[in-house]
Amino acid sequence: MSTSVIKKIVLLFLSGAFLSYSGFLYTVMPVKYKPSKQQEDAGKLIWQDYNCNACHQIYGLGGYLGPDLTNVYSKRGEEYIKTFLTTGTGAMPVFHLSQSESNSLLAFLKDIDASGKSDPRTFTLNYDGTIDQ
Ligand code: HEC
Structure with missing residues (x-):
């Protein structure tokens, strides 16, 4: 040949x-098509406005001064997150958010939490190399 x-x-x-x-x-x-959700979208803008991503990651992407917050909502709960935002720590700044800003931010974190897991140790690999979520 x-x-x-x-x-x-x-x-x-x-x-x-x-x-x-x-x-x-x-x-x-x-x-998967996801219809836009108003409060979650507003929360995402607050996340961007206050530059949370400079110190935190979502899905492993972002700054590394603070922990990944993809699953913080189910891991810690609303009260814990609210307390963190209003009191801060030595390394985490205090944020003076209004009630509606705080609610939107929590709705955003809840939505992110429901969308997947960020800890690679919890991933289940499929035969074709994709991750089962
Ligand atoms: C200047 C860097 C910085 C910015 C900006 C920042 N954080 Fe943090 N954040 C930290 C650090 C560092 C910690 C860990 C602090 C500790 O454990 O003492 C933390 C911890 C947290 C925690 C607790 C996580 C856990 O599992 O204990 C939450 C929730 C949180 N941040 C939310 C936010 C949100 C929401 C924003 C934006 C509005 C934000 N952070 C902006 C640095 C930052």
Whole structure:
């Protein structure tokens, strides 16, 4: 068999593999559509306005001065978070949030908490390398 025929066979095989894997990803694992939630969205803006991400991570991304807050809502509860925000610690600043800002921020953290886990030790790996959430 000539080299150009072998090249065409390899190209066909790779194209076929690419197309079938893409088809698999788009049909088996469709992106879940989530309607926008007003209070949670407002909470996300407060998270950004007060730059919580400079010191905290969500899904492992962000600053590393403070802990990851992806699952802080279920781990610590609302009262704990509110207390942390109003009293602070040596390293965590005090935030003077209004009642509605505080509620929105908590709604945002609750939503993030329900969306997945951030601790890699709790991940379950699927056969195709994806993570079961
Ligand atoms: C200047 C850095 C900094 C910023 C900005 C910051 N934090 Fe923190 N935060 C920390 C540090 C450091 C800790 C750990 C403090 C400790 O344990 O004494 C912490 C702890 C916390 C905790 C407790 C976590 C736990 O599991 O005990 C919560 C909740 C929290 N921060 C929420 C927030 C929110 C919400 C914002 C934004 C409004 C924010 N932080 C902004 C530094 C920061």
